[in-house]
Amino acid sequence: MGLSFFKKKDVVALDIGSHSIKLVQLRQAKKGWELQKLGIAYLPPEAIVDGSIIDSMTVTNAISGLIKEQGVKVKDVVSSLTGHSVIIKKVSLPAMTEEELAESIQWEAEQYIPFPMSDVNIDFQILGEHGEGKGQMEVMLVAVKKDVINDYTNVIKEAGLNPVVVDVDSFALENMMEINYTLAPGESVAMVNIGAGITSISVMAGGVTTFTRSIPMGGNQYTEEIQRSFNISFKEAEDIKLGRAKPPGEPSELAGVMNAVSANITMEVKRSVDFFLGGAPGGVISRIFLCGGGAKVSGLRELMQERTDIPVEPVNPFNGVASNPKSFDAGTLGEMAPSFGVAVGLATRRLGDR
Numbered sequence: 100m101g102l103s104f105f106k107k108k109d110v111v112a113l114d115i116g117s118h119s120i121k122l123v124q125l126r127q128a129k130k131g132w133e134l135q136k137l138g139i140a141y142l143p144p145e146a147i148v149d150g151s152i153i154d155s156m157t158v159t160n161a162i163s164g165l166i167k168e169q170g171v172k173v174k175d176v177v178s179s180l181t182g183h184s185v186i187i188k189k190v191s192l193p194a195m196t197e198e199e200l201a202e203s204i205q206w207e208a209e210q211y212i213p214f215p216m217s218d219v220n221i222d223f224q225i226l227g228e229h230g231e232g233k234g235q236m237e238v239m240l241v242a243v244k245k246d247v248i249n250d251y252t253n254v255i256k257e258a259g260l261n262p263v264v265v266d267v268d269s270f271a272l273e274n275m276m277e278i279n280y281t282l283a284p285g286e287s288v289a290m291v292n293i294g295a296g297i298t299s300i301s302v303m304a305g306g307v308t309t310f311t312r313s314i315p316m317g318g319n320q321y322t323e324e325i326q327r328s329f330n331i332s333f334k335e336a337e338d339i340k341l342g343r344a345k346p347p348g349e350p351s352e353l354a355g356v357m358n359a360v361s362a363n364i365t366m367e368v369k370r371s372v373d374f375f376l377g378g379a380p381g382g383v384i385s386r387i388f389l390c391g392g393g394a395k396v397s398g399l400r401e402l403m404q405e406r407t408d409i410p411v412e413p414v415n416p417f418n419g420v421a422s423n424p425k426s427f428d429a430g431t432l433g434e435m436a437p438s439f440g441v442a443v444g445l446a447t448r449r450l451g452d453r
């Protein structure tokens with residue numbers, strides 16, 4: 100038996116979304132990342148609402164089922180949070196070392212976080228010297244509510260697994276980008292993750308997330324608008340949206356409803372992009388990457404490209420990941436790709452990182 104003190108332990112990634120749970124396991128081979136396991140389990144709309152786990156039993160059962168179905172042996176789980184339980188803020192602080200900031204972060208963060216410090220876990224990343232004020236530095240502050248972390252780690256524990264890391268969606272997407280795309284030095288790109296209930300928008304400059312915003316809008320809005328327009332149930336509306344059922348009216352009527360929601364989401368993306376560029380004189384966002392299940396809405400990519408005047412492309416989280424064609428059919432992988440951005444990023448985390 101070889102020595103294995105420095106061998107990093109494998110983990111399984113679970114992106115627990117309100118619409119579905121995505122599972123990914125990657126292996127770090129000599130040549131790069133290899134896909135080991137890939138699976139998805141759908142949740143009923145009432146299991147997770149507004150980022151809160153309402154029906155923990157259903158979520159636990161979905162996780163157990165997925166682990167069993169995919170034959171996952173690894174117990175250590177990396178998961179993530181998003182939405183309003185996560186606060187990410189770029190702040191300017193007096194220049195100090197990382198150790199000094201670690202000591203004083205609770206105190207420094209207090210004025211920026213709208214929750215009592217005792218209710219949140221705080222993390223930070225020093226981005227660098229401040230451009231204007233001397234003796235100042237820019238810091239990315241991350242605060243996550245402890246009760247929400249507990250709810251998510253509990254469903255994982257109840258499924259007989261061991262939650263080792265709880266990350267944040269936008270940082271997972273940053274890791275996903277790192278293994279799949281080569282950006283030019285200093286290039287800034289935006290990432291738009293359209294989930295069911297939440298759309299998160301982030302900007303990565305030089306490979307580091309420097310701006311994030313989340314809006315309570317996503318795939319559910321399309322379904323709800325179809326539901327309202329045709330006076331049908333959510334389930335019927337979802338089937339129509341996904342092309343599994345015929346719309347009651349003319350196809351152009353459905354397209355009109357869908358396009359109105361796409362226009363709203365696009366407007367929010369444009370606002371975020373403009374806000375970011377307003378604070379970065381001379382800055383350019385070279386590309387917008389789309390991911391999340393909502394990225395599959397037809398016509399959305401083109402509309403966003405037209406309205407923002409920035410090239411928009413779907414992200415492929417398997418771009419730089421090798422996979423055995425006998426185990427993973429290329430068509431299925433392509434179909435799944437947009438939904439797996441966060442999960443692939445989470446799956447690159449190893450214990451001992453950071």
Ligand SMILES: Nc1ncnc2c1ncn2[C@@H]1O[C@H](COP(=O)(O)OP(=O)(O)OP(=O)(O)O)[C@@H](O)[C@H]1O
Pocket residue numbers: 115116117118119120293294295296297298317318319337340341390391392393394395396397438
């Ligand atoms: N082909 C498609 N066309 C249109 N919408 C789609 C398609 N496939 C999936 N969706 C929608 O994408 C959404 C699910 O996306 P995703 O899996 O990224 O969400 P989630 O991570 O579970 O949710 P959240 O992150 O908001 O908690 C749903 O609203 C679903 O209806």
Ligand SMILES: [Mg+2]
Pocket residue numbers: 115116117294295391441
């Ligand atoms: Mg999601």
